[in-house]
Amino acid sequence: MIDDKKIIKKNFSKISEYYDKYAFLQNKWQDNLIFSIKSRSRILNLPSAILDIGSGTGNLCFKLSKIYPHTKILGIDIAPGMIAYSKKKKEFLKLDNIEFIEGDAENFVYQKNYFDIVVSNFVFQWIQDYNAVFNSIHQTLKPGGFLFFTTLVENTLFELKSSVNEVYKIFNKNNFPEINFYSIDFFEKLLQNNFFEKIYLEKFKETLYFQTVIDFLKWLKITGALNVFNNRENSFLIKKILFEIINTYNKNFKIDSKIPSTFEVIFCVSRSKKI
16 A cells, blocks of 8 residues: 555554554454454364464464463564564563564565464555465465454545545645555455465444544554555645645534544455465
8 A cells, every 4th residue: 555665664663652552443353353263262273373464562462372372473563663662562471482573574484384373453454465465374374274364445534535535626636646445355356366265254344433633633643544645745734735624524524523434344264275
């Protein structure tokens, strides 16, 4: 979604120390991933190794460590600030079965047929080369290994996208590209093309409510989600345009003095096929 990965690294590194406090949507779906893994414990048996792609502040790895205290757990993240913060938390918690390394999911190379489980929470919406990532996951998973992930899809942030595009037309800004999120069908085909058996793939709608548009935009920035606008021209931040975006958002979407923001989430459980 973003051409310059340096932006993602920089922004997520900045927010590492206070990310957990505001990432309530991400935390909810992280818990759903944990529940799904625990509910399949008989099928999964005792995994020897688990990979968390986009491990962030490390919370998913820490929760997995409680379930599987003798399993090797590896967390990779593109943001060095997130990795440094995760390592501090790991030292405080004194967990020896977890390792955190800086890594890009699109260029990640690991031993083939090594992991029993790969997990990822709210990360794949940042990916550019999906086939490279899913092929790499398939290569590093053992045959029959499980992939659990959540990601944002098509109608996410549609209120904001609509408001921004409307304002840009008023100001004759024709170079504002769409904020693209893929569909659930895209991910279903992606799984098929990269030798995964779909076990569960569903889409859910989440609507968050804020007091003001400014509160909403601040939350997006704090959680790193405002990355979707970082490849836009600087005029987006000009007060006049921002003022119009706020007015348009309020006019078109405000409900009972609240500002809604829609997120579409897909939850996937799949299994690696033998080739």
